[in-house]
Amino acid sequence: MTTTAEQTAESHVFEADVARLLHMMVHSVYSDRNVFLRELISNAADACEKLRYEAIEKPSFLGADAEGRITLTLDEENRQLVVEDNGIGMSRDEMIEALGTIARSGTRAFLERIEASKAAEGAQLIGQFGVGFYSCFMVAERVDVISHRAGSQEAWIWASDGKGSYSVSPANLAEVPSRGTRIVLHLMEDAKQYTSRWTVERIVKEQSGHVPVAIRVVEKPGSEPVQITDGSALWTKSKSEVTKEEYADFYRGVSGQYDEPALTVHFRAEGRHEYTALAFIPGTQPFDMLDPERKGRMKLYAKRVFITDDAELLPRYLRFVRGLVDTADLPLNVSREMIQESPILMAIRKGVTSRIITAIEKLSESDAEAFLKFWENFGAVLKEGIYDDLERRAQLMALARFRTSTSGEGYRSLAEYVKDIKEGQNAIYYLAGSSLDQLKASPQLEGFLARGIEVLFLTDSVDSFWAMNAPEFEGKAFKSITQGAADLAQFPKLDRQATQEPETGTMAKFLAFTKQTLADHIADVRASDRLTESAVCLVAPEDGYDRQMEKILRNAGRLEDAAKPILEINLVHPLIKAIASVEGDALYQEDAAFLLLDQARILDGDRPANPRGFAERLARVFQRSVQS
Numbered sequence: 001m002t003t004t005a006e007q008t009a010e011s012h013v014f015e016a017d018v019a020r021l022l023h024m025m026v027h028s029v030y031s032d033r034n035v036f037l038r039e040l041i042s043n044a045a046d047a048c049e050k051l052r053y054e055a056i057e058k059p060s061f062l063g064a065d066a067e068g069r070i071t072l073t074l075d076e077e078n079r080q081l082v083v084e085d086n087g088i089g090m091s092r093d094e095m096i097e098a099l100g101t102i103a104r105s106g107t108r109a110f111l112e113r114i115e116a117s118k119a120a121e122g123a124q125l126i127g128q129f130g131v132g133f134y135s136c137f138m139v140a141e142r143v144d145v146i147s148h149r150a151g152s153q154e155a156w157i158w159a160s161d162g163k164g165s166y167s168v169s170p171a172n173l174a175e176v177p178s179r180g181t182r183i184v185l186h187l188m189e190d191a192k193q194y195t196s197r198w199t200v201e202r203i204v205k206e207q208s209g210h211v212p213v214a215i216r217v218v219e220k221p222g223s224e225p226v227q228i229t230d231g232s233a234l235w236t237k238s239k240s241e242v243t244k245e246e247y248a249d250f251y252r253g254v255s256g257q258y259d260e261p262a263l264t265v266h267f268r269a270e271g272r273h274e275y276t277a278l279a280f281i282p283g284t285q286p287f288d289m290l291d292p293e294r295k296g297r298m299k300l301y302a303k304r305v306f307i308t309d310d311a312e313l314l315p316r317y318l319r320f321v322r323g324l325v326d327t328a329d330l331p332l333n334v335s336r337e338m339i340q341e342s343p344i345l346m347a348i349r350k351g352v353t354s355r356i357i358t359a360i361e362k363l364s365e366s367d368a369e370a371f372l373k374f375w376e377n378f379g380a381v382l383k384e385g386i387y388d389d390l391e392r393r394a395q396l397m398a399l400a401r402f403r404t405s406t407s408g409e410g411y412r413s414l415a416e417y418v419k420d421i422k423e424g425q426n427a428i429y430y431l432a433g434s435s436l437d438q439l440k441a442s443p444q445l446e447g448f449l450a451r452g453i454e455v456l457f458l459t460d461s462v463d464s465f466w467a468m469n470a471p472e473f474e475g476k477a478f479k480s481i482t483q484g485a486a487d488l489a490q491f492p493k494l495d496r497q498a499t500q501e502p503e504t505g506t507m508a509k510f511l512a513f514t515k516q517t518l519a520d521h522i523a524d525v526r527a528s529d530r531l532t533e534s535a536v537c538l539v540a541p542e543d544g545y546d547r548q549m550e551k552i553l554r555n556a557g558r559l560e561d562a563a564k565p566i567l568e569i570n571l572v573h574p575l576i577k578a579i580a581s582v583e584g585d586a587l588y589q590e591d592a593a594f595l596l597l598d599q600a601r602i603l604d605g606d607r608p609a610n611p612r613g614f615a616e617r618l619a620r621v622f623q624r625s626v627q628s
């Protein structure tokens with residue numbers, strides 16, 4: 001650094017989330033420190049690829065130095081490791097943006113989860129997050145980033161000890177690379193092994209052997225560079241030439257995850273469109289998978305030139321897939337915006353989607369255990385396709401697995417449901433809600449359990465949407481058991497003794513009284529055949545939304561006035577019989593009617609509509625029961 005540069009160094013404070021991430025990294029729960037090298041190499045390779053892309057429009061960016069290159073210089077004496085690339089480089093503003101903030105969505109939620117977790121689980125979470133540039137502070141007590149953006153007449157030095165602030169100062173052009181980024185790691189005492197050629201070479205080959213840019217090592221300052229990987233792109237090889245380990249290494253590089261892929265799909269399409277796709281389904285769930293803002297991360301290459309990772313190469317319901325597509329059909333000088341609308345890309349998207357779904361289908365047939373693990377990780381996202389992708393709806397429904405009233409700890413497919421369906425049953429019954437325990441305790445379920453009729457338990461928020469829209473599976477419509485009439489009378493109860501005919505006269509009067517009393521709150525009161533143990537429950541009217549869908553829409557502020565529900569009453573329940581038999585005490589019966597309604601609300605996980613009124617009525621009824 002020159003004297004002038006030091007004088008003009010500005011100090012900046014890290015954004016709060018960066019400071020938290022750095023703190024965690026340094027006091028680290030994360031034990032595999034080697035990953036910092038992969039993160040830096042991956043950024044360097046991305047920078048080389050971005051340069052190739054920008055140079056299509058501005059060939060002068062390449063000058064006489066066209067080939068992308070990453071150089072690792074080891075300096076044992078000064079305990080330094082330098083990672084240098086001749087890629088696109090960063091301007092001052094880009095540096096401040098990229099190395100002082102975290103742009104990724106879901107970061108705050110991630111940090112909270114990790115801070116609340118135990119050490120071992122935390123380590124795993126960090127792995128899933130993809131620690132990025134900041135991971136170098138696991139091994140370095142100080143980091144200098146010297147960067148020269150292609151085409152710019154300025155270069156900048158970013159420096160930090162990772163403890164809360166960093167400085168940015170202009171660099172002397174004569175002392176910096178003509179283009180690209182040099183990252184100098186001043187290694188901690190206990191990280192000096194990263195100046196050993198043997199160690200570094202081993203880690204690089206293991207973690208980054210297939211990045212598409214050649215990597216060289218300079219054993220000590222002044223030595224000749226030795227190339228250790230050739231930058232040949234793995235996806236251009238044929239499947240038989242690639243080992244499982246090579247695929248796994250490549251997957252880790254492209255996904256930023258540290259696990260094994262659950263499924264690898266690698267193929268070359270020929271004919272109308274020519275392209276190669278290499279796609280992976282991760283073995284574990286990324287921490288931000290359900291984040292609706294989360295983008296897909298399939299990279300698009302054109303003849304091995306990286307174009308963008310923003311090309312929507314897959315439908316949203318496959319956003320957990322990682323990988324790339326390389327095509328010879330796109331002209332390199334096409335703009336990113338035009339790429340989005342290109343018919344070639346649409347054809348590729350269709351082709352890759354089909355191959356991935358077919359691979360998932362094959363997995364479901366060949367390895368039930370692996371498939372269920374996949375389903376537990378990604379089923380909730382894949383199900384969005386049942387709603388979104390009409391063309392593949394039937395295929396996706398066939399893949400779907402569910403907890404049901406008869407599945408126990410296991411899962412059931414819709415085909416299994418239909419195979420075991422009761423004689424005369426025309427619907428696939430479902431119950432939607434936010435937790436399995438709550439669903440299992442639902443009063444609406446009782447009559448179905450008593451008759452041995454299977455009910456799907458739907459706990460993902462996307463479920464209510466597709467279940468309402470999916471017309472049918474193998475000729476059976478989907479029907480929510482919290483909506484409309486249950487029509488269960490035609491199915492005998494498993495335990496026939498339980499049924500008792502209610503006394504119609506008194507009960508009819510009681511039903512009519514309740515209906516009149518609660519008229520402002522409910523659409524109807526009727527005798528229920530879906531209840532066996534509970535006294536009451538609420539269901540939604542036949543047309544409109546079911547109870548869960550109403551809740552989702554209301555919580556999202558998208559439903560002003562929910563339809564009035566229907567109160568169903570179990571006429572053989574001792575409580576109902578007792579209340580109905582108290583004739584001539586209108587105030588008591590009115591209190592009881594309101595309390596029954598509130599009880600049904602509570603059973604649905606809601607609160608009494610008027611807590612004060614509820615408390616007063618409850619007090620009166622208690623008092624009466626003690627006095628009488």
Ligand SMILES: Nc1ncnc2c1ncn2[C@@H]1O[C@H](COP(=O)(O)OP(=O)(O)OP(=O)(O)O)[C@@H](O)[C@H]1O
Pocket residue numbers: 039043044047085087088089090098099129130131132133134181256
């Ligand atoms: N060698 C480099 N050359 C140019 N830009 C770089 C370089 N290293 C980092 N950057 C910039 O810094 C940003 C932050 O890097 P970081 O590794 O933290 O996250 P990322 O690469 O965006 O995300 P991920 O690690 O999940 O892929 C990069 O997106 C890039 O813009």
